Amino acid sequence: xxxxxxxxxxxxxxxxxxxxxxxxxxxxxxxxxxxxxxxxxxxxxxxxxxxxxxxxxxxxxxxxxxxxxxxxxxxxxxxxxxxxxxxxxxxxxxxxxxxxxxxxxxxxxxxxxxxxxxxxxxxxxxxxxxxxxxxxxxxxxxxxxxxxxxxxxxxxxxxxxxxxxxxxxxxxxxxxxxxx
Amino acid sequence: xxxxxxxxxxxxxxxxxxxxxxxxxxxxxxxxxxxxxxxxxxxxxxxxxxxxxxxxxxxxxxxxxxxxxxxxxxxxxxxxxxxxxxxxxxxxxxxxxxxxxxxxxxxxxxxxxxxxxxxxxxxxxxxxxxxxxxxxxxxxxxxxxxxxxxxxxxxxxxxxxx
Numbered sequence: 288x289x290x291x292x293x294x295x296x297x298x299x300x301x302x303x304x305x306x307x308x309x310x311x312x313x314x315x316x317x318x319x320x321x322x323x324x325x326x327x328x329x330x331x332x333x334x335x336x337x338x339x340x341x342x343x344x345x346x347x348x349x350x351x352x353x354x355x356x357x358x359x360x361x362x363x364x365x366x367x368x369x370x371x372x373x374x375x376x377x378x379x380x381x382x383x384x385x386x387x388x389x390x391x392x393x394x395x396x397x398x399x400x401x402x403x404x405x406x407x408x409x410x411x412x413x414x415x416x417x418x419x420x421x422x423x424x425x426x427x428x429x430x431x432x433x434x435x436x437x438x439x440x441x442x443x444x445x446x447x448x449x450x451x452x453x454x455x456x457x458x459x460x461x462x463x464x465x466x467x
Numbered sequence: 468x469x470x471x472x473x474x475x476x477x478x479x480x481x482x483x484x485x486x487x488x489x490x491x492x493x494x495x496x497x498x499x500x501x502x503x504x505x506x507x508x509x510x511x512x513x514x515x516x517x518x519x520x521x522x523x524x525x526x527x528x529x530x531x532x533x534x535x536x537x538x539x540x541x542x543x544x545x546x547x548x549x550x551x552x553x554x555x556x557x558x559x560x561x562x563x564x565x566x567x568x569x570x571x572x573x574x575x576x577x578x579x580x581x582x583x584x585x586x587x588x589x590x591x592x593x594x595x596x597x598x599x600x601x602x603x604x605x606x607x608x609x610x611x612x613x614x615x616x617x618x619x620x621x622x623x624x625x626x627x628x629x
Contacts, residue, residue: 372599372600373598373599373600401616405614405615405616406614406615406616407599407603407607407614407616408598408599408607409616411616
């Protein structure tokens with residue numbers, strides 16, 4: 288027996304010789320422990336993210352050591368920092384280039400709501416251009432908060448139904464943002 | 468370079484097109500009528516040797532008759548002297564001749580000034596917004612517009628003392 292528990296098995300029925308569970312749970316388990324984040328760091332929250340990736344906090348423990356700098360292979364868009372209005376369409380384009388299933392995390396006050404930049408040039412929260420799953424408050428948030436937000440994303444990923452992305456509600460959500 | 472010398476040569480050449488001289492600050496300042504602004508700067512460049520355009524920017528004084536202004540900073544590199552030239556125009560007709568015929572470097576700065584103050588530089592080769600989003604329908608540095616984003620839907624004014 289190893290002293291390390293890598294990951295708990297999903298809920299299911301087990302007896303000697305077999306284990307039965309739902310496909311949703313197996314896929315969710317695999318997905319949530321291998322999320323590839325795309326860091327979209329525009330300012331100081333990005334510096335906190337560098338600390339989060341470093342040895343002290345080590346986001347790799349959550350299966351997210353592989354930064355995907357191409358949106359096409361990424362599962363999670365992490366927007367960290369102030370997004371100017373001129374940058375808005377670019378965030379939207381990056382989101383469009385990601386393959387389904389995809390999740391978005393707004394890290395810090397600026398990405399969540401515009402923060403202190405209540406002004407003509409700054410987008411008042413990235414949820415004006417892309418749908419957001421988890422908001423992390425803070426200015427900037429500490430690495431612990433970013434990890435907490437990431438674990439919230441893991442919960443969402445692990446419990447998501449395989450049919451969610453084909454549902455009419457999801458289509459309506461994307462259409463609201465003018466995506467496809 | 469002697470301020471008096473600059474003042475006398477400008478006075479002699481442009482006479483009543485010059486509105487005022489200001490000797491009080493660290494940089495000698497000349498305010499001129501907008502019709503002669505390009506000629507004045509060309510004269511300052513060619514005859515007085517201020518061959519470098521340090522800066523060009525807009526300004527808005529809502530309390531005076533000619534509210535919108537453009538401020539030019541020029542530098543005489545061999546003598547290390549600077550001069551500031553100002554010109555003003557009304558909000559109703561915010562047009563000033565372009566300086567790109569004298570300094571190509573004015574191109575970027577005039578676009579920026581147009582972007583923020585809505586000053587139209589006539590005969591500028593490409594006068595479109597440069598820093599702000601294209602769909603912005605006002606000029607944000609003018610005093611009649613509040614700093615805060617007016618399109619916000621998530622902030623209740625009562626909680627922000629407005």
